[in-house]
Amino acid sequence: MKPHKWGFIFFALCGISGFAYKLELYSGQENNEKYRQKGEPDLGASANVAIRLVRIISSNKNYTLYFGNYYTSIPLLAYLSKEGIYSLGTINWNIIPNSKIPIENFFNKMERGHSMEFVGNYNDVEISVTAWKDNKTVIMASTFAGEKPLGKVMRYDKKN
Numbered sequence: 001m002k003p004h005k006w007g008f009i010f011f012a013l014c015g016i017s018g019f020a021y022k023l024e025l026y027s028g029q030e031n032n033e034k035y036r037q038k039g040e041p042d043l044g045a046s047a048n049v050a051i052r053l054v055r056i057i058s059s060n061k062n063y064t065l066y067f068g069n070y071y072t073s074i075p076l077l078a079y080l081s082k083e084g085i086y087s088l089g090t091i092n093w094n095i096i097p098n099s100k101i102p103i104e105n106f107f108n109k110m111e112r113g114h115s116m117e118f119v120g121n122y123n124d125v126e127i128s129v130t131a132w133k134d135n136k137t138v139i140m141a142s143t144f145a146g147e148k149p150l151g152k153v154m155r156y157d158k159k160n
Contacts, residue, residue: 008025009025009026010023010025011023011053012053013053013054013057021056022053024049024052024053035048035052036048036051041075041079043073043075043076043079044073046070046071047076049071050067050071050080051076051079054080054083054085057085059083059084060083061084062084062086063085063086064085064087064088064144065086066087066088066089067087067088067089068089069089069090069091071089072089072141073091074091074095074122074141075123077089077122077125077127077143078127078143080143081125081127082125086143086144087142087144088140088141088143088144089140089141089142090138090139090140091129091140091141093137093139096139096141099129100118101116101129101139102131104137107133108133110133111133112133112134112135114132115147115150116130117129117130117131117146117148118130119146125143127141127142127143128141128145128147129141130142130145130146130147
């Protein structure tokens with residue numbers, strides 16, 4: 001294994017308390033076919049990491065998995081949903097197939113707090129994609145949550 005110039009890369013599955021339940025040290029060989037179990041799809045390097053980490057989660061027990069945009073993809077959300085695991089993650093708009101979400105320039109003209117939701121079906125799994133304007137445009141994809149319910153949040157504002 002060639003060491004990373006500034007250290008090692010660890011992937012972790014953590015609980016709500018922050019306790020790590022499973023760790024994986026990146027070595028560059030994990031995306032080989034021999035690391036996938038029977039029935040697991042090849043969804044790309046980052047999604048495959050998530051699939052390997054969630055093997056210890058019981059199916060159909062209403063567990064919820066949250067992850068960042070490095071891991072999030074529509075095929076991963078659909079796979080996890082079929083395994084009985086709810087999931088939600090931030091996502092880049094350009095990797096959403098047949099996206100109806102306007103480009104970031106559209107959202108930059110909107111005022112902070114504006115949001116839009118689109119619900120689609122991928123491999124018989126309903127997936128909600130919600131975009132809202134914060135300091136930047138934030139987009140999330142989920143198999144269990146959407147835009148509603150809306151609420152007011154007190155935010156720090158430099159001007160006021």
